[in-house]
Amino acid sequence: xxxxxxxxxxxxxxxxxxxxxxxxxxxxxxxxxxxxxxxxxxxxxxxxxxxxxxxxxxxxxxxxxxxxxxxxxxxxxxxxxxxxxxxxxxxxxxxxxxxxxxxxxxxxxxxxxxxxxxxxxxxxxxxxxxxxxxxxxxxxxxxxxxxxxxxxxxxxxxxxxxxxxxxxxxxxxxxxxxxxxxxxxxxxxxxxxxxxxxxxxxxxxxxxxxxxxxxxxxxxxxxxxxxxxxxxxxxxxxxxxxxxxxxxxxxxxxxxxxxxxxxxxxxxxxxxxxxxxxxxxxxxxxxxxxxxxxxxxxxxxxxxxxxxxxxxxxxxxxxxxxxxxxxxxxxxxxxxxxxxxxxxxxxxxxxxxxxxxxxxxxxxxxxxxxxxxxxxxxxxxxxxxxxxxxxxxxxxxxxxxxxxxxxxxxxxxxxxxxxxxxxxxxxxxxxxxxxxxxxxxxxxxxxxxxxxxxxxxxxxxxxxxxxxxxxxxxxxxxxxxxxxxxxxxxxxxxxxxxxxxxxxxxxxxxxxxxxxxxxxxxxxxxxxxxxxxxxxxxxxxxxxxxxxxxxxxxxxxxx
Amino acid sequence: xxxxxxxxxxxxxxxxxxxxxxxxxxxxxxxxxxxxxxxxxxxxxxxxxxxxxxxxxxxxxxxxxxxxxxxxxxxxxxxxxxxxxxxxxxxxxxxxxxxxxxxxxxxxxxxxxxxxxxxxxxxxxxxxxxxx
Numbered sequence: 001x002x003x004x005x006x007x008x009x010x011x012x013x014x015x016x017x018x019x020x021x022x023x024x025x026x027x028x029x030x031x032x033x034x035x036x037x038x039x040x041x042x043x044x045x046x047x048x049x050x051x052x053x054x055x056x057x058x059x060x061x062x063x064x065x066x067x068x069x070x071x072x073x074x075x076x077x078x079x080x081x082x083x084x085x086x087x088x089x090x091x092x093x094x095x096x097x098x099x100x101x102x103x104x105x106x107x108x109x110x111x112x113x114x115x116x117x118x119x120x121x122x123x124x125x126x127x128x129x130x131x132x133x134x135x136x137x138x139x140x141x142x143x144x145x146x147x148x149x150x151x152x153x154x155x156x157x158x159x160x161x162x163x164x165x166x167x168x169x170x171x172x173x174x175x176x177x178x179x180x181x182x183x184x185x186x187x188x189x190x191x192x193x194x195x196x197x198x199x200x201x202x203x204x205x206x207x208x209x210x211x212x213x214x215x216x217x218x219x220x221x222x223x224x225x226x227x228x229x230x231x232x233x234x235x236x237x238x239x240x241x242x243x244x245x246x247x248x249x250x251x252x253x254x255x256x257x258x259x260x261x262x263x264x265x266x267x268x269x270x271x272x273x274x275x276x277x278x279x280x281x282x283x284x285x286x287x288x289x290x291x292x293x294x295x296x297x298x299x300x301x302x303x304x305x306x307x308x309x310x311x312x313x314x315x316x317x318x319x320x321x322x323x324x325x326x327x328x329x330x331x332x333x334x335x336x337x338x339x340x341x342x343x344x345x346x347x348x349x350x351x352x353x354x355x356x357x358x359x360x361x362x363x364x365x366x367x368x369x370x371x372x373x374x375x376x377x378x379x380x381x382x383x384x385x386x387x388x389x390x391x392x393x394x395x396x397x398x399x400x401x402x403x404x405x406x407x408x409x410x411x412x413x414x415x416x417x418x419x420x421x422x423x424x425x426x427x428x429x430x431x432x433x434x435x436x437x438x439x440x441x442x443x444x445x446x447x448x449x450x451x452x453x454x455x456x457x458x459x460x461x462x463x464x465x466x467x468x469x470x471x472x473x474x475x476x477x478x479x480x481x482x483x484x485x486x487x488x489x490x491x492x493x494x495x496x497x498x499x500x501x502x503x504x505x506x507x508x509x510x511x512x513x514x515x516x517x518x519x520x521x522x523x524x525x526x527x528x529x530x531x532x533x534x535x536x537x538x539x540x541x542x543x544x545x546x547x548x549x550x551x552x553x554x555x556x557x558x559x
Numbered sequence: 560x561x562x563x564x565x566x567x568x569x570x571x572x573x574x575x576x577x578x579x580x581x582x583x584x585x586x587x588x589x590x591x592x593x594x595x596x597x598x599x600x601x602x603x604x605x606x607x608x609x610x611x612x613x614x615x616x617x618x619x620x621x622x623x624x625x626x627x628x629x630x631x632x633x634x635x636x637x638x639x640x641x642x643x644x645x646x647x648x649x650x651x652x653x654x655x656x657x658x659x660x661x662x663x664x665x666x667x668x669x670x671x672x673x674x675x676x677x678x679x680x681x682x683x684x685x686x687x688x689x690x691x
Contacts, residue, residue, distance in 0.1 A: 452582055483655075
């Protein structure tokens with residue numbers, strides 16, 4: 001970005017400054033630490049200058065928002081045009097309870113819904129399954145059949161909201177239920193807007209709600225890509241997630257590298273089934289974490305955008321610009337929250353919100369201060385949402401696009417994260433791609449190593465966590481935590497009994513049989529799942545048929 | 560003190576959060592203990608079977624999904640039924656303060672909540688393990 005002569009002058013004057021000014025200062029006042037590191041443990045220089053970004057070509061590496069390589073943003077006007085979608089992840093207990101929370105969030109200014117399902121739902125078991133005992137309605141809402149889904153969205157017009165569903169292994173079933181609810185409301189599937197997470201690879205890596213082995217799982221995913229490109233064109237068919245990889249302990253660069261490697265695997269799989277890259281790639285979306293190291297995080301988001309654009313253009317020969325544009329949802333970092341002095345978490349979430357916004361996120365969930373202790377209460381969720389609204393309307397950072405661009409440090413860091421992430425992608429390519437790298441435990445091992453280093457640093461006081469290893473106080477245990485009524489489990493069981501008594505069981509059997517046949521063939525399973533769902537087959541029954549044919553994933557257990 | 564302390568680190572229930580369990584497992588191993596990690600989605604029966612088969616001195620369980628009140632006491636009960644009540648049982652995860660007395664009464668010796676240092680877990684195990 002600078003001519004050689006100017007750059008030489010800068011280099012020379014920097015050297016001068018170091019020798020004459022800095023060294024003298026250091027003699028008198030040594031720096032606080034021997035080495036300064038980012039939140040991810042990368043070393044940081046004292047000062048960044050044009051020297052650190054001398055290789056940047058403005059047009060090629062940064063360009064303009066809404067244009068390749070999208071370093072500066074996915075859309076041309078970013079938040080001057082429209083603010084990000086404030087999307088609060090919520091769901092607990094029964095469909096009735098969660099429906100109330102959604103209506104509350106919409107009243108409070110939330111623009112999109114984000115559904116949290118309980119673990120039995122995420123793993124394809126009905127609430128009355130043995131393995132569901134103790135888990136029903138705990139980390140999200142329990143959905144056993146279309147009947148629950150109808151209650152969940154009662155009074156919420158599906159052509160007016162966009163809905164994100166955190167569902168992976170049984171994503172096709174929940175999407176089918178959503179389509180069926182839409183039909184009942186008179187909203188055709190081409191008008192539905194939203195996202196299913198549908199990212200099985202990171203379930204194997206970090207999140208744990210897998211059901212089927214890799215191959216049939218990838219097939220289910222590409223069936224969804226294909227079905228949606230024809231029938232649900234506004235639906236984001238996958239949210240390729242780095243969030244959980246980061247929560248499991250990865251660094252920022254690993255988050256980008258492993259997530260984009262997963263993305264590559266999905267694109268590969270879809271192309272292999274004969275889909276045209278530009279037919280499905282524009283509906284791919286991403287999901288990242290926002291941690292506390294503000295500047296490192298901003299650089300991470302920018303690096304992810306640029307790297308994905310290059311991958312789509314150069315590796316997959318995408319032609320449509322929409323295929324190259326990385327759009328992402330962000331959630332603030334759950335693992336950065338502390339159970340100690342929970343009010344401090346409000347401040348952490350505010351910093352992380354800034355990181356996501358300065359990084360150009362398309363939507364954001366902010367965690368609540370009490371989430372290291374329990375599911376959030378309505379009050380703490382409101383503060384978390386207000387945090388976004390304050391950043392949106394009071395901080396001023398939304399008034400110009402990508403305001404940190406051109407900072408010597410931000411640009412140098414963006415380059416560094418991109419390069420480091422690319423190294424991981426190359427390594428995973430060498431191993432045979434993400435599914436293989438997961439099977440042999442490579443990705444899990446890398447993440448675990450980073451998590452362990454982090455823990456050691458905190459315990460060795462090399463990394464300060466306010467309230468945990470410094471500035472501690474005696475405190476009373478918090479008293480106003482949300483509790484899920486254990487009666488929810490029995491309530492769900494009773495609903496299931498009623499459903500099984502009321503529905504046409506012959507029709508259910510027939511639809512499940514048809515689904516089984518489709519699973520064994522190479523037909524797209526989506527229409528068959530939709531039929532079964534509409535006949536009120538339960539989630540457990542549908543996943544049961546698929547379990548029988550596809551088998552179950554076996555985790556590679558390593559320390 | 561001829562053989563090292565043997566610990567089964569277990570993930571009962573459907574919860575997939577295993578960062579804590581794995582970090583603790585590594586820390587215990589680095590502290591000289593022999594550690595067996597079960598992996599995810601273990602039923603109480605599977606955990607007890609593994610504990611007995613591996614002849615462990617300690618079972619350390621982790622749950623972040625809220626199912627602890629159901630699953631921790633179950634493991635304790637089945638261990639008792641199998642005559643293995645001398646095994647030290649500890650638990651960790653996102654566990655509200657209010658639930659801790661009940662879990663201790665059920666036989667979980669200690670509950671470690673978020674922010675616990677691994678050194679505290681190591682020390683607790685060393686001080687409370689009953690040698691066979």
